[in-house]
Amino acid sequence: MEIESVFSSPAGSFSKKEEEFLARIISEHAEKIATILPFKQEKLTFVISPRTKGDISAFAKACGLIEISINPDGLRESDNRRKKIIEQLIYIIYHEMHHVCRGYVGELPEGEEHILIGSIISEGLADSFAAEQYPSAHILRKNDVDFSEIGGWLGKIKEVMWNKERADDSWLYGGKGKPAMLGYKIGRFIIQKVKENNQNADSVKLVNSSPKEILELSGIRLLN
Secondary structure (H helix, E strand, C coil), X not given: CEEEEEECCCCCCCXXXXXXXXXXXXXXXXXXXXXXXXXXXXEEEEEEEECCCCCEEEEEEECCEEXXXXXXXXXXXXXXXXXXXXXXXXXXXXXXXXXXXXXXXXXXXXXXXXEHHHHHHHHHHXXXXXHHHCCCHHHHHHCCCCHHHHXXXXXXXXXXXXXXXXXXXXXXXXXXXXXXXXXXHHHHHHHHHXXXXXXXXXXXXXXXXXXXXXXXXXXXXXXX
């Protein structure tokens, strides 16, 4: 797979040295991932742009495109902040590339929709993949799940999990009385249960499994 990094930003947002540094990190990890996951794509483009608030965010927009926004000031402010941004960037590369390989991206084929449980499971798989392939302290912390925080919501989510996902879906992102990033946490928990119940299961082997198949493997009673 060809990996391309494109900087889409006003002149001077990132220095040439910063662009080369970021592109090198992306290339190093993306090329590794391309040998692990069964991609159908021949080319994957990372578009990196500046942001003024926060440090970094990303979105697998299409099967050949991942968008990443990074705060240039964060790379320059302090060693600690710079280190955190780089750790988050590496996590993003693994996470978003799993979405791309799975085909669960922002722009789905005509006639397909983002279903809540599909999004929840895809987020859990992507986080699990990052932890399996690059188990840094930062990534492992992101995979921690406090069951006491989500346990009471598992029975309730059964009623809505096959609904179409909304852009601000509180079942996924939290809010409206729900814990922050609730869907992501439930997704991680589901994948943890799959791996506990199936010794050879991992997020590479599960990359093309359907939500129903994943739920059945988890043993969590959400299907009946």
